[in-house]
Amino acid sequence: MKRSHKALLRGLIGLALLGAVLALANPARVWAQLRQADPVWLVAGLLAAIASNIVSALRWRALARWLGADMAARDAGRWYFQAIGLNALLPGAVVGGDVYRAVVLKRAGQDTLASTWSVVLDRVSGLWMLCAIGGLGAAACAPQLAPVLRLPPSAFIALMLVGTALWLALPLALPWLLRRGSIRWLAPLKAAIERPNFLSQLGWQALASAAVQVLSAAALAAGGLALGVHIPPAAWAFAIAPVFLMAALPASVGGWGTREAAAVAALAPFGVPAAAAVGTGVIYGLYQLVQGALGALAFGLPGRMSRE
Numbered sequence: 142m143k144r145s146h147k148a149l150l151r152g153l154i155g156l157a158l159l160g161a162v163l164a165l166a167n168p169a170r171v172w173a174q175l176r177q178a179d180p181v182w183l184v185a186g187l188l189a190a191i192a193s194n195i196v197s198a199l200r201w202r203a204l205a206r207w208l209g210a211d212m213a214a215r216d217a218g219r220w221y222f223q224a225i226g227l228n229a230l231l232p233g234a235v236v237g238g239d240v241y242r243a244v245v246l247k248r249a250g251q252d253t254l255a256s257t258w259s260v261v262l263d264r265v266s267g268l269w270m271l272c273a274i275g276g277l278g279a280a281a282c283a284p285q286l287a288p289v290l291r292l293p294p295s296a297f298i299a300l301m302l303v304g305t306a307l308w309l310a311l312p313l314a315l316p317w318l319l320r321r322g323s324i325r326w327l328a329p330l331k332a333a334i335e336r337p338n339f340l341s342q343l344g345w346q347a348l349a350s351a352a353v354q355v356l357s358a359a360a361l362a363a364g365g366l367a368l369g370v371h372i373p374p375a376a377w378a379f380a381i382a383p384v385f386l387m388a389a390l391p392a393s394v395g396g397w398g399t400r401e402a403a404a405v406a407a408l409a410p411f412g413v414p415a416a417a418a419v420g421t422g423v424i425y426g427l428y429q430l431v432q433g434a435l436g437a438l439a440f441g442l443p444g445r446m447s448r449e
Contacts, residue, residue, distance in 0.1 A: 162401045162419055170416035175423065178367040183424065186363030190428040193356035194221060200266065200349035201242070205259035207342050208329045210251035220245050226436030229395040229429050239264060255329045262330075268386070269312070270350035274358070275382025276305035281375035285410040312343055357381060364424035365408075365417070372411045380407040384422065395433075397426055 163171060198221035202212055212220075223245075224238030239260050246256035279286055280301035287297035316334045319327060333339070361384065362377040387403035388396030404422035405415050413421075 157398070160398075162398065162405060162415075166405065166415035166419040170414075171419050171423070174368045174416050174420040177369075178420075178424070179369075180367075182363045182367035186360045186367065186424065187428050187431060189356050189363060190360035190425075191432060193353050193360060194225060194432060196349055196352050196356065197221060197263075197267070200346065200353065201259060201263040203342075203345060203349070204263050204266070205246065205251070205255065207336075207338075208255040208259050208262075208333050210246055210255040210259055212246060212249060212251070216249070222432060222436035224436065225429065226433035229433030252329070258329050266346045266350045267353060268389075269308070270347065270354050271382055271385055273305050273309050274351070274354050274378050276301050276308065278375050278378025278380070278382070280305070282373070282379050282410075285376070286379070289410060309347075354381060357385065360428060361421065361425050364428070365413075365421040367424065368417050368420045370408070370413055370417050370421060372408070372413065376408075376411045380404070383407045384425075388426075395426065395429060400426060 195218060198218040199214065201221060202214060202217035205212060205217075220242055224242050226238075227241050228238040243257045243260040246259065247253050280298045283294040283297045283301075287294045290297065292300070315330075316339065319331045319334055333342075358374075358377045358381045361381060362374070365372070365377070384400055384403045384407055388400035390396075390399050401419045401422035405418040408418040408421070409415075
């Protein structure tokens with residue numbers, strides 16, 4: 142199948158899923174929810190979403206510099222928001238924007254492998270902390286979530302806490318794993334982990350990724366609050382994992398359809414009606430579109446390295 146046909150198929154799958162979710166939730170009810178959205182909470186959510194991506198851009202810059210690919214903070218922010226614009230418009234969720242970031246960093250004169258690994262590890266760092274926060278949120282919401290798996294709340298809490306602890310410890314095994322291989326494309330990683338600042342860099346990545354996910358959860362929660370969805374903060378901490386992971390799947394355009402379906406499933410245990418859950422997902426998707434528009438406006442603006 143040609144690449145263009147695959148892109149079209151992904152777009153159609155996402156639209157079909159979004160249509161199915163809207164039909165389930167009743168389009169009239171979803172529209173009624175969106176029309177009554179509180180503008181104060183909408184603006185607060187957008188600001189939180191923008192702040193999240195600013196921190197993401199700075200995290201990517203720090204990771205790239207650690208790997209040997211330098212860039213200015215202004216360029217990191219500009220390229221990151223341009224990538225958000227591509228993610229919002231192209232089929233394949235986050236793939237298009239990630240490829241763009243790697244390519245533009247290479248074209249700025251940086252090492253190809255270091256540029257590529259900076260983007261890969263930046264994405265992995267975000268997913269790593271996303272799942273960890275989701276696990277802690279799930280443990281805090283054991284009374285609502287344990288019955289779904291037919292587990293006693295105490296067993297569910299223990300499972301989530303142990304699993305999250307092991308998950309958070311995974312990066313500590315990276316030096317041992319890399320020393321066992323001699324593959325050329327792993328060279329930037331092997332060189333970086335031999336530096337004495339490996340643990341401090343890991344700590345910075347953990348803090349930055351935690352800030353990104355907390356701000357993202359705040360954006361999602363603000364979208365829900367704009368629609369009158371009132372659930373505990375721990376519920377939002379849990380919900381971001383399935384919602385954002387589904388939105389990142391390369392099976393739609395900009396996460397539309399997969400994000401809303403995940404929102405319905407993740408918020409249902411907390412008594413959130415389907416229409417409000419779909420509306421919350423739609424609002425978060427609109428936040429991405431707005432930021433994508435900001436990224437589109439940034440295209441063509443000269444950065445420091447491109448001028449040089």
